Amino acid sequence: MVLSAGDVFTPAMRVDVRGKSKGRGFQGVVKRWGFAGGPDSHGSSLFHRRPGSIGTSTFPGRVLKGKKMAGHMGDKWVTIVNLQVVDVTDDNLVLIKGAVPGHKGGLLLIRESKR
Numbered sequence: 001m002v003l004s005a006g007d008v009f010t011p012a013m014r015v016d017v018r019g020k021s022k023g024r025g026f027q028g029v030v031k032r033w034g035f036a037g038g039p040d041s042h043g044s045s046l047f048h049r050r051p052g053s054i055g056t057s058t059f060p061g062r063v064l065k066g067k068k069m070a071g072h073m074g075d076k077w078v079t080i081v082n083l084q085v086v087d088v089t090d091d092n093l094v095l096i097k098g099a100v101p102g103h104k105g106g107l108l109l110i111r112e113s114k115r
Helices: 029-033
Strands: 016-022 025-027 071-073 077-088 094-097 109-112
Touching: 029 071
Parallel strands: none
Antiparallel strands: 016 077, 016 109, 025 071, 077 094
């Protein structure tokens, strides 16, 4: 028995879509977390896109876990919930209203919404 998209999905049905987000490589705090950065003028020469202070005072004397810092951005599994199926075509295309994660032509997991 062969399943088609029309057997599983119907128009107006709500679905969750899961995919890998676009990878952006190693990024600084301004692009990765939206930090403001330092001033462009008035004596600032080396502080334009840096994060600022990352630690506390003498106590606890370390950088706390989970601190937003520069690093690898994207290329993670993302689930967009409660999207609406607009139509299911005869050639097994599922048309979904809204944005889905990943590159064009990327693989997606589409399942019935749990909400």
